Amino acid sequence: MPQHVPSSLRTASSRGARPHPAGSPPPRRIVFLAHRDLGNPAAGGSEVLVDRLAEGLTELGHEVTLLCGGPAGHHVLRDYRVISAGGQAAHYLRARSAFARRVGDCDLLVEVCNGMPYLAPLWHRGPTLCLVNHVHTDLWRMRLRGPLAPAAHLGRRLEQWALSGAQRRGLLVAVSPSTANALHTIGVDRDRIRLVPNGVAEPGPRAGRSPEPLFLAMGRLVEYKRIDLLLRLWERVRPVTGGRLVIVGDGPEGARLRQLAGPGVEFTGRVSEAAKHRLLCEAWLLLHPSAVEGWGLVVTEAAARGTPAVGFDVPGVRDSIADGSTGLLAHGPSSFAAAWCTLALSARRRELMGRAAEERAAGYRWAHTVRQFRTVAAEAVRGRTEPFGGRAP
Structure with a gap:
């Protein structure tokens, strides 16, 4: 709800x-x-x-x-x-x-x-x-x-x-x-x-969850989305969790971000609605490091597929993520990395949060x-x- x-x-x-x-x-x-x-x-x-x-x-x-x-x-x-x-x-x-x-x-x-x-x-x-x-x-x-x-x-x-x-x-x-x-x-x-x-639209038939760790970031590649920060945090998280970080979207920051990316990072550019749906279903977590949002539509789109999110406690994101229920809100980079690792290593907690996220998204x-x-x-x-x-x- x-x-x-x-x-x-x-x-x-x-x-x-x-x-x-x-x-x-x-x-x-x-x-x-x-x-x-x-x-x-x-x-x-x-x-x-x-x-x-x-x-x-x-x-x-x-x-x-x-x-x-x-x-x-x-x-x-x-x-x-x-x-x-x-x-x-x-x-x-x-x-x-x-x-x-x-x-x-x-x-x-x-x-x-x-x-x-x-x-x-x-x-x-x-x-x-x-x-x-x-x-x-x-x-x-x-x-x-x-x-x-x-x-x-x-x-x-x-x-x-x-x-x-x-x-x-x-x-x-x-x-x-x-x-x-x-x-x-x-x-x-x-x-x-x-x-x-x-x-949020009805998500339709669900694709299967990835058997290997798959972390997803999705949106315009502009400065305030802070994908550069996410790439730096990935270097700290990857040795703990393994897996892939998939970044969906394009924008003026695209070329610079691709140069910053280390191992395990994949940039897809813009994708079709079908591919977007599949990735949102397959992802273990949606990562949303934005500095500010109006609402954070992609958070609700992920929630509708039972995918919890990690974001910062900033305007808009704190509205779309129910902290501790449908995902986790961080208060700084280290807190974000810790939340990312915590959920990545706990399948049971991800499952519970995914269910809560899907239930909440059904109200929108x-x-x-x-x-x-x-x-x-x-x-x-x-x-x-x-x-x-x-x-x-």
């Missing part, structure tokens, strides 16, 4: 879905404004979330459009409309004109804010809703260093103002309690935050996420600011 959520941070549907008042149905035409779509080579968890929401809302009868930057992945079949607003960076400046020229109007505009904002409430006259995976407070410094440090400071201030100032009249959707707390920390009023956790399904989001979307269109489930902490 899902983790306990304090009453002050309940989701819109945690007290039961309310009937929509006469004349206030859920919005029919919904536009998502996001950095990428799922067909983009750099797509990650945020793009998966938007795709599942868009697909689910379309199935419920809504007209959904995704206005995004970069290549729009037209080779990927979608039931909703996908429009490119321009390049990876230029589309932030072109979003307003692209919306006016190619979309025209909608009942609700959903701004997906992943660091750099679109400031949609300042130029869109209709209702808006802001979807936030995680606040990039510390990531600005991590990504922009040295001569770019002033830009990091500017980006941090712009994001904070956009979320707490430009969005001050609208609702914000957080994907985890950690994200909700981060939003409140930068000045967003608790009454405007709604919690809509990520879901995309259909439920879509219904929760639809409830908040209806509230945003009605212009109400009182929360369904009380104030955020």
Whole structure:
């Protein structure tokens, strides 16, 4: 079952879905404004979330459009409309004109804010809703260093103002309690935050567990995922556990990480959904050394296959891993290595945690996420600011 959520941070549907008042149905035409779509080579968890929401809302009868930057992945079949607003960076400046020229109007505009904002409430006259995976407070410094440090400071201030100032009249959707707390920390009023956790798909027939130790890390190869730290820890763990460390994904850090890798490490690059499913089933453990997440979708995907996870006690990861039950949370590199070895050497404990992880993941399904989001979307269109489930902490 899902983790306990304090009453002050309940989701819109945690007290039961309310009937929509006469004349206030859920919005029919919904536009998502996001950095990428799922067909983009750099797509990650945020793009998966938007795709599942868009697909689910379309199935419920809504007209959904995704206005995004970069290549729009037209080779990927979608039931909703996908429009490119321009390049990876230029589309932030072109979003307003692209919306006016190619979309025209909608009942609700959903701004997906992943660091750099679109400031949609300042130029869109209709209702808006802001979807936030995680606040990039510390990531600005991590990504922009040295001569770019002033830009990091500017980006941090712009994001904070956009979320707490430009969005001050609208609702914000957080994907985890950690994200909700981060939003409140930068000045967003608790009454405007709604919690809509990520879901997970039904995993389908289970592949067999690897007979030999197989440890899996999966995600974009970017700096804040800290795969370099994982590779250093592997040199300490490998003599104890043996086996293989398989790293799935690609990204700007790929070449550097391959040079750092020692014996027993395999990089697969991007893989198909079938291969991803097989690896998640075969793995003894999912290793997730990220410095911050919105939720940690891959943790729940692994849990749905009965695979426990080891991660750091950081925002997002502490929401997706129930420490001591579905996996272990570490407080530093040595603690991470110790947790890794402990579970690798105890088949019984891995089995118990895997069962708990699978049971917990069963409480998170995309259909439920879509219904929760639809409830908040209806509230945003009605212009109400009182929360369904009380104030955020």
